[in-house]
Amino acid sequence: MYICLCKDITDHQLRESIRQGACDFSQVRRRCQVGAKCGKCMQEARMIVQNELSIQDQCAPMSCGNG
Numbered sequence: 713m714y715i716c717l718c719k720d721i722t723d724h725q726l727r728e729s730i731r732q733g734a735c736d737f738s739q740v741r742r743r744c745q746v747g748a749k750c751g752k753c754m755q756e757a758r759m760i761v762q763n764e765l766s767i768q769d770q771c772a773p774m775s776c777g778n779g
């Protein structure tokens with residue numbers, strides 16, 4: 713499902729960014745550029761990222777990527 717229409721970013725891309733090492737919302741933003749234009753997607757993107765991070769925390773401790 714598209715989350716950010718300005719940048720053509722899907723929820724899958726946000727989750728994949730976390731699986732590849734992003735460990736907070738700012739890192740996901742840096743990697744995906746979500747919210748880089750109008751910003752209307754920010755609230756939903758943040759919720760998806762926080763949800764995915766909490767799932768990751770429950771599964772296994774992970775080290776933080778460098779961006």
Ligand code: FES
Pocket residue numbers: 715716717718719746747748749750751752753754
């Ligand atoms: S919808 Fe994401 S920046 Fe506009």
